[in-house]
Amino acid sequence: MKDNVSNLISAALESMSCDDMLGDAPLPTPQIEHTKDERHGDLASNIAMVLAKAAKKAPRDIAAIIIERLPENTVIERCEIAGPGFINFFLSQSTNLAVIEDALTQGATFGTNNDGGGKPVQVEFVSANPTGPLHVGHGRGAAIGDSLCRLLEASGWQVQREFYYNDAGQQINNLAASVKARLDDKTPDADDWPADGYQGEYIIDVANAFREGATVVAADRTVQASANIRVLDEIKDFAVAWLRREQDEDLKAFGVDFDRYFLESSLYDSDEVEHVVDVLKQHGQTYEKDGALWLRTTEHGDDKDRVMIKREGGYTYFVSDVAYHKNKWDRGFTRVINEQGADHHSTITRVRAGLQGLQSGIPEGWPEYVLHQMVTVMRDGSEVKLSKRAGSYLTLRDLIDWVGQDATRFFLSARAATSQLTFDIDLALSKSNENPVYYIQYAHARICSVMDKAKIEMPNWDVSDGLHNLEQLTEQEELRLALTLSKYSEVVRSATQKLEPHLIANYLKELAADFHSFYNAHKMMDDDRTLATARLALAGASQIVIANGLTLLGVSAPRAM
RNA sequence: GCGCCCAUAGCACAACUGGAUAGUGCACGUGCCUUCUAAGCAUGAGGUUCCAGGUUCGAGUCCUGGUGGGCGCGCCA
Numbered sequence: 001m002k003d004n005v006s007n008l009i010s011a012a013l014e015s016m017s018c019d020d021m022l023g024d025a026p027l028p029t030p031q032i033e034h035t036k037d038e039r040h041g042d043l044a045s046n047i048a049m050v051l052a053k054a055a056k057k058a059p060r061d062i063a064a065i066i067i068e069r070l071p072e073n074t075v076i077e078r079c080e081i082a083g084p085g086f087i088n089f090f091l092s093q094s095t096n097l098a099v100i101e102d103a104l105t106q107g108a109t110f111g112t113n114n115d116g117g118g119k120p121v122q123v124e125f126v127s128a129n130p131t132g133p134l135h136v137g138h139g140r141g142a143a144i145g146d147s148l149c150r151l152l153e154a155s156g157w158q159v160q161r162e163f164y165y166n167d168a169g170q171q172i173n174n175l176a177a178s179v180k181a182r183l184d185d186k187t188p189d190a191d192d193w194p195a196d197g198y199q200g201e202y203i204i205d206v207a208n209a210f211r212e213g214a215t216v217v218a219a220d221r222t223v224q225a226s227a228n229i230r231v232l233d234e235i236k237d238f239a240v241a242w243l244r245r246e247q248d249e250d251l252k253a254f255g256v257d258f259d260r261y262f263l264e265s266s267l268y269d270s271d272e273v274e275h276v277v278d279v280l281k282q283h284g285q286t287y288e289k290d291g292a293l294w295l296r297t298t299e300h301g302d303d304k305d306r307v308m309i310k311r312e313g314g315y316t317y318f319v320s321d322v323a324y325h326k327n328k329w330d331r332g333f334t335r336v337i338n339e340q341g342a343d344h345h346s347t348i349t350r351v352r353a354g355l356q357g358l359q360s361g362i363p364e365g366w367p368e369y370v371l372h373q374m375v376t377v378m379r380d381g382s383e384v385k386l387s388k389r390a391g392s393y394l395t396l397r398d399l400i401d402w403v404g405q406d407a408t409r410f411f412l413s414a415r416a417a418t419s420q421l422t423f424d425i426d427l428a429l430s431k432s433n434e435n436p437v438y439y440i441q442y443a444h445a446r447i448c449s450v451m452d453k454a455k456i457e458m459p460n461w462d463v464s465d466g467l468h469n470l471e472q473l474t475e476q477e478e479l480r481l482a483l484t485l486s487k488y489s490e491v492v493r494s495a496t497q498k499l500e501p502h503l504i505a506n507y508l509k510e511l512a513a514d515f516h517s518f519y520n521a522h523k524m525m526d527d528d529r530t531l532a533t534a535r536l537a538l539a540g541a542s543q544i545v546i547a548n549g550l551t552l553l554g555v556s557a558p559r560a561m
Numbered sequence: 562g563c564g565c566c567c568a569u570a571g572c573a574c575a576a577c578u579g580g581a582u583a584g585u586g587c588a589c590g591u592g593c594c595u596u597c598u599a600a601g602c603a604u605g606a607g608g609u610u611c612c613a614g615g616u617u618c619g620a621g622u623c624c625u626g627g628u629g630g631g632c633g634c635g636c637c638a
Binding site for chain 2: 031033034036037046049052053059082083085086129131166169170171172264290291292294303306307308309310311314316317318321341343344345346347348349371373374376414416419420422424435436438439441442443445449452453454457490491494498502503506509510513516517519520523524525560561
């Protein structure tokens, strides 16, 4: 719809340009926007004001000429010049209602596009360390990351979802030591409890299972506990597998599936970490100081150089991160998006610096990052502190069990990632009818209910019957709903380009509000059956758009509530 | 001290990346169920968009400097 009008304006501009009315500047692409106030028409353009300088004419005069030179068409009913020089477009009724047929015929694919052209994109998200259950912050990453993937898929990208496991390094040693301590019947208040040990109750569960010789099936491996409490490596393998299984189950309960789990340890096994260091050395990106090997990250925008190999040997964590991203690049992913918590933002410069130092043709801005700000959890009017080491904290699983998968996913992805998020447990629990997710789902359920009634009262009725009667839709609530429906495709495209899934949530709230207004103002099963079929077609289109939008957020569209 | 993010109605958030009279939900006031789901609708009140400058036809949006909050600044990950 926007494109149609944009093309018409461009044609008018070309005609003006031929008559040398617009100066030498190149013709701009007309900016078209939806109006906030319906008195301003359906669409508006600021093009006349943009051209004012180059054309050396008053914006309103330019606007008049543009309108005069618009090609013949059936899209625009009339135009007005308004304010400082806006051109307001009032579209024909058939143009505004065309979205109904589009939605009904395209169904689940309505709103999708092929901007991605089938190109591959890899999205890494969650990537929690296997040292404890997933908490609410991971949940936010999971909700945003998975919705990003769904958006990219809806825009024609071929998406791979990947989870990176830090199964090497000090935190894993702490985990093994913690389980070992529990096997030795120590408690966190003991004098010889491991420093930086994990104190949570779940460590006891791991220890008990290990002692009983349990078998754990995780995403890519099966580990049988040896029950030999003296062998730390076996405890480590078992504990990692145990916690990975826990995390996988929580993510499944959240509706999030990964295509690939990538293990940090595999980068050491394959010598990829070592190789990265060698290449950086060859390119003169490193130097030795204080017995350690440093990378010149300051040459790529960092505020200080970073150690790669510690004085007492061993790589620092970011070296394996660089190797991991080199691996992604070598797998052919020219586009990679990392969704992670903002508390890790300092790694961005470091990883990119390491990749640039490899001089292997990786673009400077690669990979892309989506950072989400912290989630604070309120319960009983005070903040619940999240600390893995301290033990008691609110897990993602707790949240799903309490408020449900739909509400949890919606809340965690409905806000801009750049904003901090307060998750109020009491509100989510005690007043669940205030949740916007119910408001949206209710609209969907209402439509389904009316559809069922229509089938009973009109035995041969099909939802597409009304497409022949759309001219019956003239009420304000009907037209506004249709207009909102017609914005959906643009919202999907915009949310994908900006990597902001919360725009979908905002849109769905608006759409649901327009539907509820329509529903209350007019009876769909009108005695005039011609009008009824037209309204049912409008409702059917709304049903499809609500369902498609909720799917992008990983939220269900129930047929009844 | 330095870097990144944020600041909009009492509360929680929008505002299509520079457009017209800044919107929505909750809470508050008043109405609407013998009619398709009242988890809904209608209507009213509520604002110096943190402050001070700047850029231009036009600024919640961009620039500079402040103020307040979050996160980071390790040879931890």
